[in-house]
Amino acid sequence: MEEIGQPLKKESVPIITVDVVVLTLDQGQLQVLLQRRPYAPFVGVWALPGGFVHMDEDQDTLAAIQRVLRDKTGASGLYVEQLATYSGGNRDPRGWSVSVAYMAILPKADLHIAQSPDIALVDTANLPDLAFDHAAILKDGLARLRGKGAYSTLPAMLLPKEFTLSELQAAYEVALGEKLDTSVFRRKVADFEFLEKTGENRSGTSKRPARLYRLKETMQTFERTLGRSF
Amino acid sequence: MEEIGQPLKKESVPIITVDVVVLTLDQGQLQVLLQRRPYAPFVGVWALPGGFVHMDEDQDTLAAIQRVLRDKTGASGLYVEQLATYSGGNRDPRGWSVSVAYMAILPKADLHIAQSPDIALVDTANLPDLAFDHAAILKDGLARLRGKGAYSTLPAMLLPKEFTLSELQAAYEVALGEKLDTSVFRRKVADFEFLEKTGENRSGTSKRPARLYRLKETMQTFERTLGRSF
Known part of the structure; x- marks a missing residue:
């Protein structure tokens, strides 16, 4: 009896999508890659880049997000980390949906946007409404x-491979959203031994040349933690 | 032309499941909750507790895993954290699947297993093959x-609400998989100020009574980090 009169159910096949938070640094601003949706729902509204999983083509959701990133940024083999999965019957008007969200943090020069x-x-401090x-x-x-x-080298991934200590401090400050004391910062950088000198200097500015550094090979992943915090 | 002769595709509706890693501590051992699968695939093989998402019933995957935990452990409203999502065409013989995996860390007394x-x-140091x-x-x-x-209070969640410093150190040691120096451990516990005295002592053992502690209210979440590491 109770079955009679129930409202028509929405599509009972779940929607599986992937979305990605692409963060980079430009002129001291933390920026996120957004795209305006070309079709409904939310047509014309800004959104994180993403798309449907193609079950006949994508080995897994990681492969799906790599495909999306390749299509939208020209970048292949970008290092991405899973952020979290968002799901439910109310987040997408088309039906019960799951979005596996990823995160990519990279220097702006590695992005080739159409x-x-x-x-x-878009500056993360000045965002439009999102879908x-x-x-x-x-x-x-x-x-x-x-x-x-x-407590990790994550902020360094906002920078090109080679950077000065001032540039590194600026990246940490943008990532953490707070100013850091330069002498404390430099002592901790020295303590943690995660950098190596490239042997080159950055010249061409009005100041005296600054030494260039890069992450040690073993530190070039998201999950590599420093054991103590800045 | 290329369409002809393609192998029959597996079911093209994705499978959405939830699974949970339930960890607890018993007699100094880190243990995980496992269930033997009652049906194919992997019938009779041990697996993490989990199940299909019920799109007509579960608001999201968090509600789904809470339902699974309620059914299998008698515990409702357990605090769980998303671990990661596992997906692809090869992980489940029934088809392309997504499993949103969660983690629950709790004292053994809170588990009411059938x-x-x-x-x-099962002792995590001595695991059977898993499905x-x-x-x-x-x-x-x-x-x-x-x-x-x-760098967090996570290991304290393995313990009952009230515990001695020795029990807390044992929980950190099991979680980290290494012995800690007692004087360093106690100094850091004091530095981080995340505990409060209950005012009671643990008596009844042969040693002198030990003070009982609990996490401060504000520290009772997974994500509450201590800012520095043990």
Whole structure:
């Protein structure tokens, strides 16, 4: 009896998507890659880059997000980390959906974005409204960067491979959202021994040349933690 | 032309499941909750507790795993944290699947497991073969506990609400997989100010009574980090 009169169910096949929070640094600003949605739902609204999983083509959701990134940024083999999975019957008007969200942190020079008014790097301090629950996903991504940034080399991934200590400090400050004391910062960098000198200097500025550093090979992953916090 | 002769595709509706790594401490051993699978695939093989998402019933995957935990452990409202999502065409013989995996860390007294030969707490140092990719999921869960344990109150969640400093140190040692120096441990516990005295002592042992502590209210979440490592 109770079955009669139930509202028509939405599509009973779940929707499986992937989305990605791509963060980079430009002129001292933490920026996120957004695209304007070309179709419904949320047509014309900015969103994180993403798409459906292609079950006949993608080995797993990691392969799916690599495909999406390749299509939208020209970058292949980008290092991404799983952020979290967002799910439920209310986040997408098309039906019960699961989005596996990833995070990519990279220097701006590694992004080759199509010339289009519908894809852009946007200052994370000045965001438009976002489609679906993408504002929450982005917020979680920024919290991850801030949380892990304090005890890992994550902020260094915002920079090109070679950087000065001033540039590294600026990356940590943007990631953590706070100013750091230069002498404390430099002592901790020395303590943790995660950098090596390239042997080159950055010249061409008005100041005296600054030594260039890079992450040691063994430190070039997200999960490599420093054991203590900045 | 290329369409002809393609092998028959597996079911093209994705399978959405949830699984959970339930960790607890018993007599100095880190233990995980396992169940023997009652049906194919992997019938009779041990696996992490889990099940299908019920799209008509579960608001999201968190609600789904809470339902699974309630059914299998008698515990409702357990605090769980998302671990990671595992996906792909090869991890489940029934088709392309997504499993959103969670983690629960709790004192043994909070688990009310059915009396059954098919559900058990198993020493993580002495595991049977597990179904699907559950060995990899469990490995990731143990790594999370080890990694976060070093700079968070996570290991304290293995204990009852009130504990002695010796019991807390034992929980950290099991979580981190290494012995800790007692004087260093106690100094750091004092530095981080995440405990409060209950005002009671543990008596009844042959030693002199030991003071009982509990986590401060504000520290009773997974994500609450201590800022520095043990």
